[in-house]
Amino acid sequence: MTRILIADDEYFVREGLISGIQWERYGFEVVGQAENGKQALEKIKELKPDILITDIKMPVMNGLELIREVRSLGLQTAIVILTCYSDFEYAKQAIKYGVHEYILKLSAQPEEILSVLNNVKEKYLTGGNNNKSGGNRLASFDAIDFKEYDKLWPGYVVVFKHVDTQMKYDAELIDGFSKIFSECKNEIFNCKHGYIAFINCQSESFVKALCSKLCNNISFRIFIGISELCSQPGKAGEMIEQAETAAGHYFYETGQNIFLHSCIKYEYVKFKNDEAQVLSSLEGFDEKALLEYSEEMFNQIKGVKPSYYISYCIEFLFLLVRYFRKNDITILPEYSNLDLLFKHFTRFTSMSEVKKEVIGIIKQLLNEFRMNSSQYSLVVARIKKIVDERYQAELKLEDIAGELNMNYSYLSNIFNRELGQSFKEYVNEVRVNFAKEFLKQGMENIYLVSEKVGYTNPYYFNKVFKKLTGMTPGEYRNKYTRI
The missing domain is CATH 1.10.10.60 (Homeodomain-like)
Structure with missing residues (x-):
């Protein structure tokens, strides 16, 4: 078995990686996890993993410091970094310390992760190509996404997200974009949930007006996110993330199609579920109390980033799931672990859909609970x-x-x-x-x-x-x- 240690300060990222892949089936074993670089370093010394998967931005000791420490100790652990668009400059620095591969944090699927790890295993752990730099993949990512388009800055990054993925709509969107944005130099790229465009223009209001014109000239609905002004190529990755974040604001169903990152202010809420209250309501078959609790939670977390909103809801539901598993009560397979819950909720694109699904799952779980329990709670x-x-x-x-x-x-x-x-x-x-x-x-x-x-x-x-x-x-x- 190839031994893996995962370091990331986000609990749900770690749990998603651990529970989302049947590691042993593919010859891997997750031997540990850490929430910061310092904790990871101690576990690396103790557990001697073959591969370290690490985030870059972590508290106490960040990923770059961790990688540097691992290499200074002479440890031969292969290193794979979790990166976002905005981490790209850090990722380039990481090459100097012998990073072997990277995983794009926002969009990587289990099969992609396994492909990366098998590549590392084959090249660096079993006597294959022993080049420790691992820089080719990062360099090509750099060339494709940024350097070729220096001529477009200063300007804006615009993300177009569509709900319907039919090819005819893609063609209509590209045709409309080409005509309406012809007044500015631009480049447009296909991405997982739509398109990303670089627009050479310094007027936010003008870019917004062009986007509005596009919305009025196509036959289907899209959601558009516009970054803040990007004045230098080195900031392009950060601007892509800004535009993605802005486009995702349609989750809150404001009635708008176009969202400016400069106008979006998400709330910071440190919400913690009251496990004792949730479980006492469950044990008492008290559907009313559970629904009232969930409504209170919805009110408290409204206004946070959509991904956080969904995470809080899943954390709440997982309290119930863990209790069921602990008491050997059968539940529907799609709710049986954290990764499946996350996958289940990826189909929902709005707050009202998420709320409706949470309430529906509560009722389903309570019904299962009643069927599996005796005459008394x-x-x-x-x-x-x-x-x-x-x-x-x-x-x-x-x-x-x-x-x-x-x-x-x-x-x-x-x-x-x-x-x-x-x-x-x-x-x-x-x-x-x-x-x-x-x-x-x-x-x-x-x-x-x-x-x-x-x-x-x-x-x-x-x-x-x-x-x-x-x-x-x-x-x-x-x-x-x-x-």
Whole structure:
């Protein structure tokens, strides 16, 4: 097995890489992960991976510093960097430290990642081409995307995203672009979800006006993102990312088609799911509480980058998925792991679609939960078990709520709703049932029976017993010992 270590400060990037590929099937093993360069360096020293996959921009110690440290220690670990368009200048620096390959972070698919890693494995780990620079691929990326188009700067980068991918629409878009943008020098390239264009023009309003004219002259809807002014070739990668970010703002369904990066301000929200609240609602089959929680989450995260919005929603759903897996409850395959959830949500392009899907998944998971559970919710079943096992001790629902990390009032309500009686009434019922068994066995001392089933006051025990059976403990014992 070829051993891999993954370093990236984004949790979902690491988890996506780890869970998105059946590594062992292809001869690889992920032996560790790290959220910053310093942590990665320690794990490299300890685990001795064959390949390091590392992000460039990380806290504490960035990717370049990590690569430099690995090489200064004389370690022969092959290095693959995760890069974005805006990281390209850093990527060129990384060549000096013996980087072997790169993976484009925003668009790489599992088969592309495996292709890169197999190439590294073949060339650098099994005695193939031992050239450690790995620079050819990066150089060609540089030449294709930037250097050939220096003549177009200063100018703007424009991204055109289309919802429908039919070829006839592509042809119509290119034809319309060629006619309308002929007033400016330009180049246009096909990309994964549409087109990227470099426009030689210094007026943002003029570029926007041309884009508006294009929208009015084609028969289908597109979303357009316009970068800020790019004045030098070295900034081209950053401008592409700006235009991509701007075009992605259609997620919030503002009614617009054209988005200027200079006008977009995303909120920074550090949202953390309340796992205890989510799981207590799940265990109580409380669909209303889960939907109210999700609506509160939607309100808190509105305004963040679309990718973050989706990540927060997936993190919330994955709390439920993890709980199901922990309790061996079968769920639909497309929700069974983090990578599949991410793939599932790539089909949705707007906030309303994402919200609708999250709510739909909550309802589906709850339905699966009900079908796989007993007549009582798991939380009520756990309380019943605690009472059955500890009936001899002092029992308070407040204490059990604390033990289960749940709200007392909420716990009391669902217990009453499912059993049709209060917690205190249920405890008395359990204790009296045990007392009846002891009395049938001929225990003479009523005080000892009272104490044995958890009552410290024999007079109160006598009162409760008579209320539930219609007889005093003595009368009950005499009735059954005479038989």
